[in-house]
Structures are given as structure tokens and as C-alpha cells.
């Protein structure tokens with residue numbers, strides 16, 4: 016369910032390792048490995064993570080790294096491979112993308128401690144984190160523009176077949192936490208709407224035959240977990256403990272099954288993050304029916320987030336994404352995947368775009384500001400999980416600064432509701448935290464905190480001193496020397512250094528005696544050594560300075576780490592405000608981006624209401640249109656679509672679309688579905704005008720795809736999907752069906768298509784578009800009152816077809832399949848033969864004709880005649896051509912030769 020290609024790697028079922036006779040280190044490894052059988056174990060040794068036994072074999076193959084061996088266990092070599100610490104994220108990313116899980120095992124005690132237990136004792140290690148696809152936080156492992164959801168599916172067994180489900184999903188990289196109830200019908204739609212990277216489910220549910228289809232569809236994304244994780248009786252307690260509250264009642268009234276899903280998600284986060292606690296927002300409920308129901312097949316077919324081949328390029332998302340920040344892109348994707356069904360909210364979003372379109376200067380100013388907005392939520396999560404660095408703190412600083420600027424841009428204006436909320440949120444930011452960050456953090460920051468160097472000068476006097484000592488010890492000593500010379504008036508006084516004494520003051524013997532001439536002087540200048548010509552002293556300040564210099568570097572680092580921790584804790588304490596700011600900036604980004612899209616692509620504001628209308632004038636396909644623009648091809652031909660209830664009726668209409676192959680039928684079908692999605696996600700749409708009565712369910716059966724892995728043929732898949740549509744489409748649904756019934760014999764196909772249209776008209780009574788090559792079906796318009804025939808227009812010119820891509824009332828008379836086949840480069844013989852067969856078939860309608868055809872026009876004889884005719888003429892051309900020697904020809908002779916060749920060629924044609 017994600018862009019990364021999941022390759023099936025044969026992973027052996029983990030065998031339980033026997034530790035008899037193992038060395039202490041291998042014994043420790045085996046114990047930890049056996050406790051984490053389903054993960055590859057990254058076992059920390061010095062600057063490497065090492066993998067052993069089967070894990071080593073799997074990882075070396077997956078990562079393309081050398082497999083070596085280390086010692087023996089029970090008489091056999093132990094396979095081993097390793098990845099260096101500093102590159103571990105890259106390797107982790109690869110393994111996770113391939114569908115593995117990794118347990119990261121670190122040393123959890125100081126080696127000195129281990130030594131105390133005996134020279135041979137092994138440093139204690141433990142798993143500090145399980146890295147799974149749904150629980151990632153590192154920048155390198157995450158796509159900036161994609162959410163990374165972990166989802167928990169809980170089930171409450173019903174008395175009959177009607178089980179009740181709940182889904183809870185978390186993005187621990189941002190803290191987003193949502194929950195909704197679901198039922199058997201909705202379940203797959205709800206899951207695919209969220210598009211989780213990992214879905215956990217009780218093993219009993221995972222293996223339930225009723226859910227087998229869904230689990231198969233989810234593939235590796237679905238991960239069975241012990242059923243105890245989903246225990247609803249312990250749920251409320253676990254949630255309260257996680258949020259450190261006495262009761263969850265204040266969170267809202269969640270149902271039992273919702274609580275079970277929420278608690279399972281939390282339990283899994285705890286299980287994988289071991290001891291670290293991500294700053295999760297409180298779970299927010301989404302209501303059933305508040306978003307458009309789009310089943311998984313429709314989502315895939317309409318290529319909303321990615322194309323059928325899994326690429327983002329070519330998807331609707333890519334075509335409309337003008338956001339400038341990662342969080343903005345994530346919010347846009349979320350809105351695209353969940354178009355709304357309540358007009359008020361849609362209208363609010365459209366009002367925002369409308370407002371911005373009238374304020375182009377504001378729009379550009381916001382866009383420019385947002386370009387520098389960092390990913391606040393992800394930085395915050397890393398800090399809370401103790402995986403953050405100075406740049407994450409800087410991200411909060413920049414994020415807060417951008418927020419302030421955005422707020423002041425919005426201040427004092429009469430804003431539409433959505434932007435007013437953005438302004439309001441941004442005005443409640445923790446200003447003192449921002450000034451703390453500004454004073455504490457330097458400008459250029461290192462990636463890691465461990466070496467220090469991120470605190471600003473002037474923030475903490477002691478730190479400045481320590482750094483000065485560390486970096487400028489020579490200058491500090493010289494200053495002290497100058498001060499002493501002045502104080503003692505001994506111009507030859509020097510401060511020197513050697514390994515035995517460290518820093519000392521040196522004067523000649525005469526001056527030395529003078530220095531300790533009085534008891535006060537003696538107390539100040541402490542004698543260290545007398546040489547032949549010189550005496551050496553120290554002073555309490557010099558001794559102090561000396562130890563300060565020695566400790567300065569260490570102390571500076573300690574101070575910086577303390578400051579880091581303080582800022583980190585402060586950040587976590589402001590988690591809610593920071594997350595709200597991040598969200599407000601994302602809303603601003605999406606709004607500005609949609610306004611930008613509307614202008615640059617010439618989109619219009621749709622009217623979305625509670626009627627049954629579906630009236631689009633001059634609609635365009637957002638993706639195909641842009642592709643044509645890029646190729647500088649002929650412009651996209653805009654088309655109307657009107658499925659509004661015909662006069663005197665209350666239900667939507669059906670358009671039966673016939674037309675030539677390549678005429679633009681599929682494009683037209685899809686563009687109308689996409690316009691409905693865009694309108695209901697609150698975007699302007701590619702059309703001259705559009706009125707859309709809320710679509711509550713969208714179904715499309717377009718394009719062929721077989722599902723051989725699940726044992727279904729192309730035709731079977733088509734029928735399963737059609738069945739789902741006919742069983743589920745409500746009156747408010749929009750149904751798009753493309754060439755139903757083409758995967759079987761003509762009569763079977765026609766009959767199924769026929770009956771399907773009748774059923775849609777009489778039973779589902781919803782707005783529908785139905786494209787077909789069965790021209791016989793156009794007769795249905797005489798019988799079905801709300802059905803209209805439309806066709807894609809073509810022109811024939813000199814025996815060629817020209818596709819006008821224009822929709823018109825009426826029915827097509829033919830499909831021009833043979834012409835299209837010729838354009839596609841089918842061998843001439845096949846095209847000729849097809850023309851002849853078509854001609855014969857069109858001559859008479861009686862079924863006996865086909866038999867006669869076999870007798871009349873045996874294919875091979877045609878091909879044979881054709882070959883006999885063409886080959887000798889080709890040879891003749893060659894003979895004439897080879898008799899011509901261009902170097903010997905005068906221009907006149909060359910022209911004659913050309914005429915001769917042309918004459919032979921023309922003979923071939925005739």
C-alpha cells in the first residue's frame with residue numbers, strides 16, 4: 016500500500032536456536048533472538064550492528080553485503096554480516112521497504128560495569144526498539160509528503176454475521192491519532208482510505224476465513240498480533256495509563272470496540288518503542304459516513320495517490336499537488352483520500368480558496384513564507400522519542416517563526432472561517448519557548464547532539480567560559496600572564512607549561528625571591544620548583560585555570576547536553592500547541608496550493624449541494640490534460656456531463672456511452688469521477704462550471720486487472736467488482752462502469768451488460784456512466800426513461816479515423832477497432848484479413864454467417880495471396896534500385912531513375 020516495491024524475499028521461518036555449548040556472547044545473542052523471533056536482530060558490537068545465523072543470511076542477501084563467519088556454534092560456523100552504525104538508517108530503510116522488521120539491540124551498561132563481574136563477562140545488551148513499517152520516525156526512513164500510519168483493527172463479535180469493527184490509526188512521526196467504527200461493508204474502504212503502512216490485527220481475526228479476502232488484499236501490511244493486545248476489558252486502563260490520566264471519560268464517549276482498537280494501537284507503540292513515549296495526540300473520532308465511501312478497487316483504478324503500477328507520477332495527487340511543505344502534501348493526500356459528504360465543511364474549504372484567489376498578494380506572500388516552514392510535528396516526535404538532534408530543535412524554532420509571520424500576515428483581515436481558525440491557532444503559540452530557542456540555539460547546527468557545538472554564544476556564561484577555555488586557552492593564559500606582569504612589575508615573568516608541572520609561572524631567581532618576600536606574597540605565589548637560574552610558581556587562579564582548561568571541553572559538552580535536554584522537555588511540554596501550529600500551517604499550505612492550482616490550471620469553483628444534480632460543463636481530466644500540456648500536443652477537449660435527474664424525476668440519469676476505440680471514453684468516465692472527488696475534497700475543479708449534489712459512494716469498474724495470485728481471472732475480478740457495486744450503490748452514489756462484460760463471449764457479455772444497466776436504472780437508481788462497445792445496448796434508451804445515449808465523435812477522412820474526443824448525444828455506429836489496430840502496427844496481413852471478416856460479419860446478422868466465413872475466406876489463403884503479390888514486387892524494386900549507381904548519374908538521369916522506381920512502387924500498390 017505504498018510506493019516502495021515490496022519484493023518477496025524468502026524468509027525462513029525463524030528456528031528457535033539452542034544455546035547449549037554457546038560462548039557467553041553467543042548465548043546472550045540467542046536469548047535475545049529467541050525473544051524476538053519475527054525480527055532481524057541488529058546486535059550492537061562496537062561501531063557495528065552485527066547479524067548472526069539465519070538473520071545474517073537473510074540480511075546479506077537483502078542488502079547485498081558480504082556474508083562472513085564468526086566462530087562456531089555446536090560445531091558449525093556461525094554466519095555473520097554487519098552494518099556500520101553511521102549507515103544503519105540506510106540499511107534499515109532497505110530492510111523495512113522489503114517488508115522486514117528489525118529489533119535494534121544496544122549495550123545497556125558501561126563495559127567497566129561488566130568487567131567488575133569478571134574479566135570474561137559480556138556487556139549487558141537489550142532490545143531498545145523494534146523497527147517496523149508503521150512505527151518509523153527517522154527522516155531518512157520517511158517520505159516527507161507521505162503519512163506513515165500504523166493501524167489497529169479491533170472486532171466485536173456480533174450475535175449474527177454483523178460484526179462490529181473499529182479502526183484506530185496513529186502516525187507516531189507526527190502524533191496524529193484517529194479512530195472510527197466500521198462494519199463489514201465499509202471495512203475495506205475505511206482501511207484503504209487511510210492507506211496504512213502496517214495494520215495490526217488479533218491473530219484470531221487475521222485467520223478468520225470471513226476476512227481472508229481483506230487480509231490477502233492487505234498482504235504484508237497486515238500483521239497478526241496476540242489477541243490479548245485487543246482485549247477490550249483492559250483497554251480503558253491502558254489508555255489512561257499512557258496519557259497519565261485517571262480516567263478516559265474526558266476523551267469523549269468511545270464505544271467498547273473503539274477503545275479496544277485505541278488500546279491495541281497504544282500497546283503496539285509501547286511494544287515497539289520500548290520505554291520511549293511518542294507524544295501522541297488524544298484519539299480523535301471520525302464518524303461513519305462523514306466521508307465519501309470509495310472501495311479499494313475504485314481507489315486503485317482511479318489512481319488517486321498512485322498509478323496502478325505503484326508510481327506517484329501520473330496519479331491525481333501528483334497532478335494537483337502544489338503544496339510547498341511535507342505536512343501540506345500529507346494533508347492534501349489525506350483530503351484527497353477522504354472527500355467529505357457534508358456541504359458546510361466543503362463550502363468552508365471552497366470559501367478559503369475563493370478568498371485567496373481574490374488576494375493574490377497575500378497568497379504569494381504566504382506561499383513564500385511556507386516554503387521555509389519545516390516539519391514541526393516530525394521534529395517534535397523525534398525529540399520526544401529521544402531520537403532528536405539539534406536540527407530538530409531548530410526546526411521548531413523556524414516553525415514557530417514562520418507561524419508568527421503567517422499569523423501577522425493574516426491579522427487584521429476579514430478571513431473565511433478556515434483561515435480564521437488558522438490565525439487563531441497561530442496566535443496561541445508559546446512565545447517564551449520561541450525566544451528560549453532563539454537565544455539558546457546557534458545558527459548553523461550539527462546533525463548530532465553528541466559532539467555539542469549547537470548552543471549560541473551569550474546564552475550561558477559558564478558555557479561561554481568553558482568554550483573560551485577549551486578553544487582559547489592560549490589567549491586566556493597570555494591574558495593572565497599580562498595581568499601578572501602588570502601586578503608584579505616583573506617584565507620577564509612567563510607562564511609556561513610542561514607535562515610534570517602543568518602550567519606554572521617562571522621568573523629568574525632574583526625576582527623569584529622577591530615574589531615570596533612577604534607572607535601575603537607567599538600565600539599568593541606558591542613555590543613549585545627552583546632551577547639554576549629560575550624559580551617556578553603557581554597561583555590559586557592559575558591552578559584553578561589549569562584544571563578548568565583540562566575539564567573545559569568535557570564540561571562544555573555536559574552543559575550543552577543539559578541545555579538540549581531542557582529544551583527537549585520544554586518542547587514536549589508544548590506538544591499540543593506545536594502540533595496545532597503544524598496543522599494550521601499545513602491547512603494554510605493546502606489552501607494556498609489549491610488556490611495556486613485553480614489559477615494555474617484554470618479550475619472553477621464547483622457548487623456542491625444536497626441535490627441529486629451532476630451537471631458538469633466543459634469538464635477536463637486533470638491528469639490527461641496536464642500530460643497533453645507537457646507534450647505540447649493538441650489541447651484537451653473539454654466535455655459536458657449531465658446526470659442530473661431528468662425533468663419530472665427525482666433520481667439521477669444514466670449515460671450510455673458508445674464510441675470508437677481510442678475515442679476518449681475511459682478518459683471521460685474517469686474525469687467525471689475525479690471531478691466529484693475534487694469538488695467534495697473542497698477543491699476547485701477542471702471544468703467551466705460544475706454542480707454536484709453530494710455523492711456518498713463512488714464506484715468505478717474501469718480497466719482490466721486480474722488477480723491471479725488470488726485465483727481470480729480477469730473476468731472473475733470484473734464480475735466480483737460489478738456485484739459489489741450493484742449490491743452497494745445507493746441512490747446518492749456515482750457509478751462508473753467501463754466495458755462491463757468484455758472478458759467473455761459476445762452474447763454472454765452483452766447479456767450481462769444489458770442486465771446490469773437495467774438493474775442500475777431500476778434498483779440502484781443512481782447517477783451512472785456506462786461505456787460499452789455493445790452498440791445493441793443503445794436500444795435500451797427506448798425503454799429506460801432516465802437513460803441517454805451519448806457517443807464520442809470521430810471523423811473519417813481519406814479512410815483514416817480522426818478522434819475528436821468530443822461527446823455528443825446519440826449512439827455510435829461502429830467501433831473503428833480495425834483502424835485502431837492498424838494504427839497500433841498490427842501486421843498488414845492481419846489488418847486486411849480483419850477488414851474482410853468485419854465486412855462479412857456486417858453483411859448479414861444471421862449466425863450461420865460465421866461458419867460460411869470460415870469456408871469463404873480461409874485466413875492462410877489470404878495471407879498467401881498477399882505474400883505472393885507483394886514479395887516479387889519488392890524484389891523488382893530491389894532489382895531496379897541495384898542497377899542505379901548514384902555517383903554516375905547526371906541530375907536528369909537521377910530524376911528519371913526516381914520516376915522508374917516510383918512506377919514500380921505504384922504497380923505494387925495497385
Ligand SMILES: Nc1ncnc2c1ncn2[C@@H]1O[C@H](COP(=O)(O)OP(=O)(O)OP(=O)(O)O)[C@@H](O)[C@H]1O
Pocket residue numbers: 639650651652653654674675676677678679680681682683820821
Ligand atoms: N477529451 C480529450 N481531449 C484530448 N485527448 C483525449 C481526450 N480524451 C482522450 N484523449 C486521448 O485519447 C486517448 C484514448 O483515450 P481513452 O483511453 O479514454 O479512449 P477509449 O475510448 O476509452 O478507448 P478504448 O475503447 O480503446 O479503451 C487518451 O490517451 C488521451 O490521450
